[in-house]
Amino acid sequence: LPEGIHITLQSENGFLGLGPVTTAHPDLVNAGGQPCGVLPGAAMFDSAMSFALIRGGHIDACVLGGLQVDEEANLANWVVPGKMVPGMGGAMDLVTGSRKVIIAMEHCAKDGSAKILRRCTMPLTAQHAVHMLVTELAVFRFIDGKMWLTEIADGCDLATVCAKTEARFEVAADLNTQRGDL
Structure with missing residues (x-):
């Protein structure tokens, strides 16, 4: 910090x-x-x-992992395909009780498929709840119902982010491409 x-x-x-x-x-x-x-x-x-x-709404921001995020700021992070899961733990409480929800996850699945989608295909943890999505390639922010690309990691380019992202998004006019610490 x-x-x-x-x-x-x-x-x-x-x-x-x-x-x-x-x-x-x-x-x-x-x-x-x-x-x-x-x-x-x-x-x-x-x-x-x-x-x-x-x-009680006393948490300013939470950082959670994600399996899928879609362009409408929906989050799926509790069902792991092919694995027995006892429940979603505290994720649902955190996304509804925190003022800001930040998702940190890998940009693509192990098989190379997109995890940032037009619509989540896994069961949702929360709808319209994500404020920021951080991956090893980029940072997206959800503002006024739209998904905005605001930062690209050092060594990555816009074409790569577009190719690996199924979701539709806007590119911020002040796109930051100089951060090496994403």
Whole structure:
């Protein structure tokens, strides 16, 4: 993060104030089961309190993975084809309770097929909920009912993004093509 920007990270399993992994707390894990650390002043609570924060609209922004996103800002991220899934976890709560929804995912599936579609083909997690979509190739923003390409990763070009994206989108007049850190 740029200097002077401070954020507080929350994990749905009951942490507020997530920080870098340290050796002081090797048994702490986030909601995804990955090791995590906590910052001074962090709070730990049960999942009921965690979801009260989420469902109560107290989360400014959430970052989730996605399986598919479409041009109408719909998200599919809970059914993995061919795999048994017990449920969608907290994704539905996060996309409806957060003020801004950011999806971070690979631009294409392992077989090369598009994951950014005209219409999602998998069951939806939420409709018209995505504000920003970040992939290794580009950043899209959903503004006034339209999907806008706003950034292209360093080493990528517009033709590549178009070829790998099924969804229809507008190209921002101030398209940023200089970012190397997408």
